[in-house]
Amino acid sequence: MPNSWKEALDTFLYPVNLRDFERGREFPGFFNMKISGNRDSTIAFENHYQEAASTKTAAFFEVVFWKLYSQKSRCQKGTTRVISFVQENRITSKQLWDSVHQFVKLQTRENLERIRKLLGIVTDVLAIPLTLPALASPKTIPMIDIQVARWVNHNAYTHSINRINRLTPFKMNYTSLRDNDFLNYLNWVAWCREVAQVLTNIRKEEWRARDVEMAVFTAQRNRMVLNVLP
Secondary structure (H helix, E strand, O other): OOHHHHHHHHHOOOOEEHHHOOOHHHOOOOOOOEEOOOHHHHHHHHHHHHHHOOOOOHHHHHHHHHHHOOOOOOHHHHHHHHHHHHHHOOOOHHHHHHHHHHHHHOOOHHHHHHHHHHHOOOOOEOHHHHHHHHHHOOOOOOOOOHHHHHHHHHHOOHHHOOOOOOOOOOOOOOOOOEHHHHHHHHHHHHHHHHHHHHHHHHHOOOOOHHHHHHHHHHHHHHOOOOOOOO
8 A cells, every 4th residue: 555655665766966056166175066866965065064064054955955946947046046145134044944943843834934034035934944844854844845735635535534644625726835825834744744654664764754745746746646545
């Protein structure tokens, strides 16, 4: 039964060439990874971010570019906007890393807003600021995006069967996920954690909350069916 989940995770693909960032040379030691996009290369990027983030703001800029990479019209300007705000306001890597870990410890709107303010994000968007804690603590925090939200909206009822933590449909009132879907995001986080534990127990190999999310992302994008777990 969990074979469909393993197949989806093994098929995950999100390739990113950080060298494509037009200002990358301003940050020695950064923006030089070419990420093939499978699970192993994505984990290597997560590890790189975790190791560098406490002392280098460039680690956060890389994550923003990585997240926006599939949006060719936004990735350059969006990343530059964050860089300009952080540099002009002398935001430190410690401030950013502390705010990320605050959210990892306690997922509240207030802690999310701290991350947004430090990045200079003025709208109440979810995806970009919530990518930072997801890559900082992939065992406990999944990412959220439109692809995942669409899957949840189609599968919330059936995939809440047998689960203590239940999925709830996203409102998706805007072109991007916003604060009015924050409670649905929290339900998604709790569900991913529970499913990760179920898959770990069944398959006798570690599944992280981010692995569950990557399988869901792949299933939605590739029109794969994920079996309801016991």
